[in-house]
Amino acid sequence: MTAKLLNGKELAQKKREQLKSDVEALTEHHRQPGLAVILVGEDPASTTYVRSKQKACEQAGIYSVLIKKDDTISEEELLAEIDRLNEDPKIDGILVQLPIPKHISEQAVIERIHPDKDVDGFHPINIGKMMTGEETFLPCTPYGVVEMLKEAKIEIAGKHAVIVGRSNIVGKPVGQLLLNENATVTYCHSRTKNLREMTKQADILIVAIGRPNFIEAADVKPGAVVVDVGINRVDGKLCGDVDFEGVKEVASHLTPVPGGVGPMTITMLLENTVQSARKRV
Numbered sequence: 001m002t003a004k005l006l007n008g009k010e011l012a013q014k015k016r017e018q019l020k021s022d023v024e025a026l027t028e029h030h031r032q033p034g035l036a037v038i039l040v041g042e043d044p045a046s047t048t049y050v051r052s053k054q055k056a057c058e059q060a061g062i063y064s065v066l067i068k069k070d071d072t073i074s075e076e077e078l079l080a081e082i083d084r085l086n087e088d089p090k091i092d093g094i095l096v097q098l099p100i101p102k103h104i105s106e107q108a109v110i111e112r113i114h115p116d117k118d119v120d121g122f123h124p125i126n127i128g129k130m131m132t133g134e135e136t137f138l139p140c141t142p143y144g145v146v147e148m149l150k151e152a153k154i155e156i157a158g159k160h161a162v163i164v165g166r167s168n169i170v171g172k173p174v175g176q177l178l179l180n181e182n183a184t185v186t187y188c189h190s191r192t193k194n195l196r197e198m199t200k201q202a203d204i205l206i207v208a209i210g211r212p213n214f215i216e217a218a219d220v221k222p223g224a225v226v227v228d229v230g231i232n233r234v235d236g237k238l239c240g241d242v243d244f245e246g247v248k249e250v251a252s253h254l255t256p257v258p259g260g261v262g263p264m265t266i267t268m269l270l271e272n273t274v275q276s277a278r279k280r281v
């Protein structure tokens with residue numbers, strides 16, 4: 001079997017075109033949607049991600065501001081910056097790029113962003129709403145994963161979804177969104193015993209563990225849908241958490257890296273920002 005590729009780049013492009021016209025209409029009739037991104041320090045990966053987010057905003061016609069802070073900034077100063085953005089009427093979404101320096105509490109920062117501007121969907125109020133299935137901002141990567149599955153008309157209800165990884169950004173919320181779509185969900189992580197026995201039982205396998213080529217063909221049930229959320233750099237080349245060449249011979253569907261989940265994450269951030277602006281009209 002050769003897996004069908006789930007092309008995130010193509011879907012992201014299609015969605016961004018729709019968003020562009022939504023933004024045009026909002027800008028014309030009301031006000032331009034606005035996103036503020038705070039970058040603390042100069043981590044190269046974070047700098048690259050933030051640049052991509054800004055470029056995507058620009059292309060969609062969304063007003064964006066980048067606030068760069070030195071990594072010596074105090075927690076108090078960072079929280080004061082968030083307070084200012086919470087009050088800024090031009091700003092619909094606030095994103096603090098993670099990770100942040102260790103001397104600042106990540107949770108304090110996340111909780112300071114007003115839930116109505118939390119386009120990352122990380123605030124406990126929004127996580128709670130996601131769990132109860134209320135409408136809210138959904139975390140961008142998990143939201144993008146579910147959108148890709150729906151676009152490919154992959155049935156989720158009744159399927160066994162196995163999640164490898166339990167981060168607050170991807171693993172935990174993607175399991176919750178699949179549960180909301182009536183999947184049966186198993187979470188695996190670094191302390192899971194017989195992890196590879198679990199992954200072999202998955203109809204839908206989501207891998208977000210941050211280890212290059214961790215999932216191999218032998219770990220995948222023939223015909224499974226495999227979503228690779230990993231972005232690793234090996235010898236200067238990007239690769240996911242899934243051994244693409246091996247797994248594509250076993251899976252029915254597979255996301256490439258790059259060009260799979262990555263472009264969807266930013267698209268869903270734009271979508272959340274536009275949704276936020278619409279609510280504020």
Ligand code: GUN
Pocket residue numbers: 095096097098099120140141169
């Ligand atoms: N760092 C890595 N992914 C993300 C994300 O989705 N949002 C934020 N704020 N930081 C990140």
